[in-house]
Amino acid sequence: MATASSSLGTQFHEELTCSICLELFTRPKVLPCQHTFCQDCLQDHAGRGGAFQCPNCRQQVRLPPQGVTGLPDNLMAANMCEILQQQTSLSGPAARGTGHHHGNHRERxxxxxxxxxxxxxxxxxxxxxxxxxxxxxxxxxxxxxxxxxxxxxxxxxxxxPQSQYHRTxxxxxxxxxxxxxxxxxxxxxxxxxxxxxxxxxxxxxxxxxxxxxxxxxxxxxxxxxxxxxxxxxxxxxxxxxxxxxxxxxxxxxxxxxxxxxxxxxxxxxxxxxxxxxxxxxxxxxxxxxxxxxxxxxxxxxxxxxxxxxxxxxxxxxxxxxxxxxxxxxxx
The missing domain is CATH 2.120.10.30 (TolB, C-terminal domain)
Structure with a gap:
């Protein structure tokens, strides 16, 4: 079980690694082509131009008026990185309950x-x-x-029904x-x-x-x-x-x-x-x-x-x- 958990953690780490800096994502931003990179890495890559190529697929990306900071956040990747970092640094009972839960915000x-x-x-x-x-x-x-x-x-x-959930x-x-x-x-x-x-x-x-x-x-x-x-x-x-x-x-x-x-x-x-x-x-x-x-x-x-x-x-x-x-x- 320990070997399986270690292998799964390694797989997650690879999926959550920025292909520019080769580190876990920091403030991950997602491009229209759906590739994700660190915000600072994208700022360095894009420079001051209004458009640049995705480092992975070379698709042309046009920045919003706010620049790189205006690109959508990849919240799932950010949350997964946080959980992975916490699981790496914590052990035993202290490792339990590392997620953050926020209730639904509803507005009419x-x-x-x-x-x-x-x-x-x-x-x-x-x-x-x-x-x-x-x-x-x-x-x-x-x-x-x-x-x-x-x-x-x-x-x-x-x-x-959540209790009968089965994924294919x-x-x-x-x-x-x-x-x-x-x-x-x-x-x-x-x-x-x-x-x-x-x-x-x-x-x-x-x-x-x-x-x-x-x-x-x-x-x-x-x-x-x-x-x-x-x-x-x-x-x-x-x-x-x-x-x-x-x-x-x-x-x-x-x-x-x-x-x-x-x-x-x-x-x-x-x-x-x-x-x-x-x-x-x-x-x-x-x-x-x-x-x-x-x-x-x-x-x-x-x-x-x-x-x-x-x-x-x-x-x-x-x-x-x-x-x-x-x-x-x-x-």
């Missing part, structure tokens, strides 16, 4: 009737991102993850069938097929709920000899897929059938951060987040990312800059 805004969950501090009861890729690259211990999970059917989320893990890092390179969006059909937006592999992969690989198709853009990097995926009322993503110079929403045949597409305005997509099947509307869009202007959101529709028509949006999830009665 009367003028917009928006319910807002979460905040910049992380802990038990706080929400993480879903749909668009999670910012934390570190693995989550199963006993912590089991405290509360949900699953997404179409564009709707349903809770799962699909895939690993790679480029072959059933492997992922930055999976960033997911949706589930009524037939039980899981559609995963495999971002940096530029494809949609399809699995059964038991984790069996079924098929894949490239996220091609019609009438263009290129593929998008898919950032999110949603199913519409006819069972077709809407995928949002980008090429190097343009951004699109593309509709595919479940076998990957392109049905139609439209251009999107430039957005600096990952997009989320949902479908309001009652109104036949496609809802796509954008950091300079309507929601930001009306509701003081920072960087809206993932979006989902509730069965009664409420709109649920994650804000990765303010570390909140907002629920709107309508849109």
């Amino acid at each position: 805004e009367q003028h917009s009737q928006r319910v807002r969950f979460g905040g910049k501090r992380s802990g038990t009861g706080q929400f993480g991102r879903h749909s668009a890729p999670a910012p934390a690259p570190a693995p989550i211990p199963a006993e912590r993850a089991a405290r509360g999970r949900g699953h997404r059917h179409g564009n709707q989320w349903q809770g799962e 893990t699909i895939g690993k890092s790679g480029f072959g069938p059933g492997q992922f390179y930055s999976p960033s969006g997911v949706t589930v059909s009524e037939e039980g097929e899981i559609f995963v937006a495999d971002r940096d592999n530029q494809r949609i992969q399809v699995f059964t709920l038991q984790g069996t690989f079924v098929r894949q198709f490239p996220t091609v853009v019609p009438r263009r000899e290129e593929k998008i990097k898919p950032e999110d995926v949603a199913l519409d009322g006819k069972g077709n897929l809407w995928v949002v993503g980008r090429t190097e110079f343009a951004q699109f929403a593309v509709q595919y059938n479940k076998q990957g045949r392109v049905l139609r597409k439209f251009d999107l305005q430039e957005s600096e951060w990952y997009r989320g997509v949902a479908v309001d099947t009652r109104r036949n509307h496609i809802l796509i987040t954008q950091i300079t869009g309507h929601l930001l202007n009306l509701h003081d959101m920072g960087w809206p990312c993932a979006v989902a529709m509730a069965p009664q028509g409420q709109l649920v949006v994650t804000d990765i800059e303010n570390h909140t999830v907002s629920i709107f009665p309508t849109y």
Whole structure:
């Protein structure tokens, strides 16, 4: 058991190491490509320019007006680093209870009737991102993850009894069938097929709920000899897929059938951060987040990312800059 614990700790340490300074993350910041680095390391790497390349994948990154400090915090990585450091320095009974727990912060805004969950501090009861890729690259211990999970059917989320929690893990890092390179969006059909937006592999992969690989198709853009990097995926009322993503110079929403045949597409305005997509099947509307869009202007959101529709028509949006999830009665 001691050997297994030591091996697990070593694995966590490797996952939580900045690839620039080769030390545990300090004030970790996550880039749009989802790679994480220390804040000071990024400041040294970026210099005074407004844009730079990710040290890992070389994707071009445009800094927000606040510079490196304005990039989203990787709170999960920061918490995991803190726990790992405490477990390393403490032993025996003193090592127990090293986590910090903060209750849910809930706030109601009367003028917009928006319910807002979460905040910049992380802990038990706080929400993480879903749909668009999670910012934390570190693995989550199963006993912590089991405290509360949900699953997404179409564009709707349903809770799962915590006492009956069982996780099935699909895939690993790679480029072959059933492997992922930055999976960033997911949706589930009524037939039980899981559609995963495999971002940096530029494809949609399809699995059964038991984790069996079924098929894949490239996220091609019609009438263009290129593929998008898919950032999110949603199913519409006819069972077709809407995928949002980008090429190097343009951004699109593309509709595919479940076998990957392109049905139609439209251009999107430039957005600096990952997009989320949902479908309001009652109104036949496609809802796509954008950091300079309507929601930001009306509701003081920072960087809206993932979006989902509730069965009664409420709109649920994650804000990765303010570390909140907002629920709107309508849109």
